Amino acid sequence: MSDLMDPPRAAAQAAAPIIELRGLSKRFASRLDIAARLAKRLGARVREDAVHAVDGVDLSIRKGEVVGLVGESGCGKSTLGRMVAGILPPSEGTVLWRGQDLRGLSGAASREAKLRTQMIFQDPYASLNPRLKVQEIVGEAPLVHGLVTRAGVDSYVDDQLRRAGLDPTLKKRYPHQFSGGQRQRIGIARALAVQPDFLVCDEAVAALDVSIQAQILNLFMKLRMELDLTYLFISHDLGVVEHLSDRVVIMYLGRAVEEAPAEEVFRHPNHPYTRALLAEVPRIEARKRAFAGVKGEIPSPLAPPSGCHFHPRCPLAFDRCRAERPALREVAPGHRSACHLNEAT
Amino acid sequence: MSPPTLEVRNLRTHFFTRAGVVKAVDDVSFTVARGKVLGLVGESGSGKTVTGFSILGLVDAPGRIAGGRILFQGQDLVGLPDAAMRRLRGNRIAMIFQDPMMTLNPVLRIDTQMIETVQAHQKVSREEARQRARDALGQVGIPSPDERLRAYPHQFSGGMRQRVAIAIALLHKPDLIVADEPTTALDVTIQGQILAEAQKLCAQSGTALIWITHDLSVVAGLADDIAVMYAGKVVEQGPVEQVLDAPLHPYTLGLIGSVPSRNRRGEPLRQIPGMTPSMLNLPAGCAFRARCPRAEARCAEPPPMAEHAPGRLARCIHPHGEALAA
Numbered sequence: 243m244s245d246l247m248d249p250p251r252a253a254a255q256a257a258a259p260i261i262e263l264r265g266l267s268k269r270f271a272s273r274l275d276i277a278a279r280l281a282k283r284l285g286a287r288v289r290e291d292a293v294h295a296v297d298g299v300d301l302s303i304r305k306g307e308v309v310g311l312v313g314e315s316g317c318g319k320s321t322l323g324r325m326v327a328g329i330l331p332p333s334e335g336t337v338l339w340r341g342q343d344l345r346g347l348s349g350a351a352s353r354e355a356k357l358r359t360q361m362i363f364q365d366p367y368a369s370l371n372p373r374l375k376v377q378e379i380v381g382e383a384p385l386v387h388g389l390v391t392r393a394g395v396d397s398y399v400d401d402q403l404r405r406a407g408l409d410p411t412l413k414k415r416y417p418h419q420f421s422g423g424q425r426q427r428i429g430i431a432r433a434l435a436v437q438p439d440f441l442v443c444d445e446a447v448a449a450l451d452v453s454i455q456a457q458i459l460n461l462f463m464k465l466r467m468e469l470d471l472t473y474l475f476i477s478h479d480l481g482v483v484e485h486l487s488d489r490v491v492i493m494y495l496g497r498a499v500e501e502a503p504a505e506e507v508f509r510h511p512n513h514p515y516t517r518a519l520l521a522e523v524p525r526i527e528a529r530k531r532a533f534a535g536v537k538g539e540i541p542s543p544l545a546p547p548s549g550c551h552f553h554p555r556c557p558l559a560f561d562r563c564r565a566e567r568p569a570l571r572e573v574a575p576g577h578r579s580a581c582h583l584n585e586a587t
Numbered sequence: 588m589s590p591p592t593l594e595v596r597n598l599r600t601h602f603f604t605r606a607g608v609v610k611a612v613d614d615v616s617f618t619v620a621r622g623k624v625l626g627l628v629g630e631s632g633s634g635k636t637v638t639g640f641s642i643l644g645l646v647d648a649p650g651r652i653a654g655g656r657i658l659f660q661g662q663d664l665v666g667l668p669d670a671a672m673r674r675l676r677g678n679r680i681a682m683i684f685q686d687p688m689m690t691l692n693p694v695l696r697i698d699t700q701m702i703e704t705v706q707a708h709q710k711v712s713r714e715e716a717r718q719r720a721r722d723a724l725g726q727v728g729i730p731s732p733d734e735r736l737r738a739y740p741h742q743f744s745g746g747m748r749q750r751v752a753i754a755i756a757l758l759h760k761p762d763l764i765v766a767d768e769p770t771t772a773l774d775v776t777i778q779g780q781i782l783a784e785a786q787k788l789c790a791q792s793g794t795a796l797i798w799i800t801h802d803l804s805v806v807a808g809l810a811d812d813i814a815v816m817y818a819g820k821v822v823e824q825g826p827v828e829q830v831l832d833a834p835l836h837p838y839t840l841g842l843i844g845s846v847p848s849r850n851r852r853g854e855p856l857r858q859i860p861g862m863t864p865s866m867l868n869l870p871a872g873c874a875f876r877a878r879c880p881r882a883e884a885r886c887a888e889p890p891p892m893a894e895h896a897p898g899r900l901a902r903c904i905h906p907h908g909e910a911l912a913a
């Protein structure tokens with residue numbers, strides 16, 4: 243690791259958390275499928291379990307930091323991201339925004355908190371109103387929230403579009419007239435137009451072609467410097483996360499199982515799940531390698547395995563793993579991992 | 588010497604739409620030998636799927652094969668009568684689609700579907716067919732296949748469904764498999780399992796495999812050869828290490844450069860400027876012209892495919908030949 247940190251990173255180290263999660267959980271009532279509903283009607287005892295989408299996550303994100311959130315499909319990344327962005331209420335636990343409980347905030351303060359945290363989604367098309375012109379998509383919220391006057395909105399929108407790398411002369415067009423990469427730029431311009439300081443990016447480049455993905459990632463990095471933004475960057479692509487995160491959190495079935503500075507996670511992964519995951523990442527440097535895969539299936543979040551959720555797939559599991567949930571403990575400075583193997587015996 | 592499993596020569600598959608002619612595949616040639624893996628790489632819309640569909644005889648109106656030959660074990664599939672094509676498909680040639688539900692029937696149990704597939708091409712008893720199905724599922728790592736056989740597709744996770752679709756493709760140990768981004772929607776932990784199966788199949792059964800993907804990193808570790816497509820044309824091809832370590836075409840060079848791990852952490856990624864052109868109005872000459880750092884006046888003429896060494900080709904007037912620093 244380089245010991246010379248660039249100024250924004252050094253500042254981030256010292257800064258107070260902009261977001262802090264304490265014991266954050268989200269449960270959803272499970273949606274029974276047709277077969278299960280039918281069976282239930284016929285008198286079978288079908289349990290209507292709750293999906294524990296996010297299960298007791300603690301995390302703090304300092305100002306100016308980029309925190310990468312990775313994990314397999316369904317492990318709760320989007321659910322966590324939506325709670326952080328204040329658009330999904332938690333079932334348990336608290337989200338502290340600049341030290342204040344989001345739920346305790348009054349009308350005006352709560353609106354401000356919501357504006358200052360914006361979310362960018364994987365499918366920019368689904369999140370853009372197809373009936374609005376780009377200038378309305380980008381200009382609407384700043385107008386409503388009084389960030390700009392009606393007279394000034396035109397040039398304000400131009401600035402936002404230019405900053406996101408779009409030609410302002412295209413602002414009278416509708417979303418369907420743009421390519422995927424351009425639509426993602428519209429989504430970014432819209433989010434930045436309300437002057438947030440924190441962005442939750444949920445698989446924001448997953449739907450883009452490689453060459454366009456690089457353009458958008460570069461835009462995210464440039465904006466971070468220009469606007470002093472903080473990011474929670476959700477992605478299943480470990481290469482992307484490694485490239486732009488300062489810190490990485492690995493989730494497995496609703497729980498954070500490892501958390502560390504990015505270079506540390508990729509160089510010295512501690513948790514057996516993280517190690518298995520990293521071993522399977524396809525690398526462009528590899529030639530004729532033997533693939534193996536992590537054995538077993540991603541378990542159903544409806545019936546997560548007891549104890550350590552990873553135990554049925556873990557090559558190192560022992561008795562205790564089936565019985566007891568391992569706590570997230572520090573294994574090196576700033577590096578936490580939830581595995582029983584880390585406990586001195 | 589017996590012919591290679593597949594030889595595609597100057598294939599052109601065009602769609603005659605109301606808005607104009609889409610030359611989805613326009614002069615594509617490649618060869619895949621027995622037991623070898625060809626990685627067919629390109630961004631969305633570059634013509635990968637249409638290439639695969641052409642080989643399987645699945646192109647429908649308004650599209651048709653407008654030229655070229657598809658030699659499967661020496662036999663030309665272009666113009667082959669439907670009945671003959673159907674006999675090959677699912678038996679000697681199989682396709683794995685990005686969406687496994689293209690293969691699976693949602694209202695039939697897995698065992699019914701697999702037994703039907705076996706019996707469609709071979710006269711075997713139901714019990715023997717069931718045994719084959721069981722073996723094939725075991726082969727793709729689906730635990731307790733007996734019980735799984737009685738399930739419906741919706742009872743499986745995405746990864747398991749894809750593995751069932753692969754098991755079906757493997758049932759007859761085909762000589763050629765076209766796999767169209769079969770792992771793109773899957774997690775890396777599951778993708779690894781599937782790539783392992785694909786490798787085993789080629790090594791053990793001599794199956795030739797075309798692995799279609801937009802992800803260079805996947806084929807880097809899997810393929811013997813790579814063909815890179817851009818706007819309906821193969822722009823570069825050759826052995827995987829030569830294409831990835833010493834790319835000749837500026838587009839390939841740009842693609843490799845934009846992979847995050849090829850860049851220093853935290854620094855701007857090398858990026859290809861601009862966007863993929865619309866297939867409906869491609870620029871004259873080299874389609875990459877508007878994005879190419881080396882473009883010049885001559886590029887307004889279509890660049891020919893130049894052979895730099897046997898099997899090592901690039902469609903560019905002045906190929907790079909620049910070795911990438913590791």
Ligand SMILES: Nc1ncnc2c1ncn2[C@@H]1O[C@H](COP(=O)(O)OP(=O)(O)OP(=O)(O)O)[C@@H](O)[C@H]1O
Pocket residue numbers: 270271272273293294295313314315316317318319320321322478543
């Ligand atoms: N509104 C909802 N109602 C019921 N269950 C839900 C709801 N939203 C999410 N879930 C469940 O919560 C779990 C976590 O979902 P989430 O979308 O957060 O996963 P994710 O990590 O973002 O996955 P992906 O990588 O596929 O986007 C899943 O089991 C999902 O099915």
Ligand SMILES: Nc1ncnc2c1ncn2[C@@H]1O[C@H](COP(=O)(O)OP(=O)(O)O)[C@@H](O)[C@H]1O
Pocket residue numbers: 602604609610611629630631632633634635636637638648649650866
């Ligand atoms: N049925 C069709 N009608 C018209 N154009 C089509 C049709 N199918 C594919 N195309 C066009 O052919 C081109 C190549 O498509 P495709 O092979 O699916 O790309 P890829 O698989 O590389 O993403 C695209 O421009 C696409 O729009």
Ligand code: SF4
Pocket residue numbers: 513514515550551552553554556557558559560563568580581582583
């Ligand atoms: S706690 Fe046990 S099962 Fe879980 S990761 Fe550690 S060793 Fe494996």
Ligand code: SF4
Pocket residue numbers: 836837838873874875876877879880881882883886890902903904905906
């Ligand atoms: S032919 Fe010209 S425009 Fe096309 S890739 Fe080569 S140098 Fe670039």
Ligand SMILES: [Mg+2]
Pocket residue numbers: 319320321444
């Ligand atoms: Mg998600």
Ligand SMILES: [Mg+2]
Pocket residue numbers: 635636637767
């Ligand atoms: Mg395709």
